[in-house]
Amino acid sequence: MKFLSDAMHGRITRFLRILGYDTFYPFDMDDSEILKIAKKENRIIITRDIQLSQRAKSKNIPVILLTSVDFIKNFNKIYKTFSINLELNSSKSRCPICNSELIPIKKEAVFGKVPQKTYQRFKKFWICKNKECGKIYYEGIHWEKMRKQLEKVKNLK
Ligand SMILES: [Zn+2]
Numbered sequence: 565m566k567f568l569s570d571a572m573h574g575r576i577t578r579f580l581r582i583l584g585y586d587t588f589y590p591f592d593m594d595d596s597e598i599l600k601i602a603k604k605e606n607r608i609i610i611t612r613d614i615q616l617s618q619r620a621k622s623k624n625i626p627v628i629l630l631t632s633v634d635f636i637k638n639f640n641k642i643y644k645t646f647s648i649n650l651e652l653n654s655s656k657s658r659c660p661i662c663n664s665e666l667i668p669i670k671k672e673a674v675f676g677k678v679p680q681k682t683y684q685r686f687k688k689f690w691i692c693k694n695k696e697c698g699k700i701y702y703e704g705i706h707w708e709k710m711r712k713q714l715e716k717v718k719n720l721k
Contacts, residue, residue, distance in 0.1 A: 565646060568607040570598060575635055576610060576642070581663055582710065583649060584656035588663065599623060610642065636713065640720040650714045654690055654703060664694035666701060674700050 567587040569577045580587040588607060590598055595616050602609050602625050609620050609627040620627035628645055630638045643650060657666050669691040675683060678700055686702040 565648070566605060566607045567610055568598065568602045568605075569610040570613065570616065572612060573610055573630070573638075576639060578660040579639060579710065579714075580642075580648075581658040581660045582652065584653065584658060585648065586658065586663060595619060599625060608646065636716050636720060639713075639717045643717055650718050652707065652711055652714065654688070654701070657690070657701070659692040659694065659697060659699060659701075661699055662692060662694050662697040664692050664697060666690040667693055669700070678702070 565585060567580055567585055569580070569587055569589050571590075574589070577587050577589045588601065588605070590601070593601075595613075598609065598616065599619060601607065602620065603623060609616070609625060610630065611617055611620075611627065612630050614629065617627050617629040628642060630641060632638050632641075642648060654666070655668070658664060659666055667690060669689050671683075671687060671689060674689045674691075678689070682702060682704065686704065688702065690701045692699045692701075
């Protein structure tokens with residue numbers, strides 16, 4: 565399952581990528597082009613734009629129209645509609661910044677590239693496969709925060 569999340573859904577995009585879903589986040593792209601890419605790459609469109617949603621439907625492109633301003637509610641709608649997996653698993657995660665896959669990297673290899681305290685505290689690290697990005701990840705405090713938010717998404721009535 566792949567997604568295309570249109571503008572203003574930066575947070576949703578990051579969460580989907582960390583959960584392991586390939587999510588394209590177009591920047592400054594018109595609707596026709598968005599529809600073309602979604603169709604070609606089999607992506608589900610996530611949008612707030614009614615017109616875009618209607619155009620997608622007329623072309624048989626799966627689309628989810630978000631109507632809330634609340635992140636938890638919106639993500640819950642995506643979760644319920646597509647039964648996405650809400651379990652965090654770093655070995656499946658994609659880079660929240662560039663959507664590339666992450667690969668495990670030896671602790672020694674990140675020495676000097678992450679803050680000293682982080683280096684001492686964590687055992688497992690991942691690096692973005694995309695050399696131009698190359699961001700390093702670990703299951704820090706942001707990870708726990710995300711887990712709590714995903715719990716809320718799951719338990720929303
Ligand atoms: Zn990256």
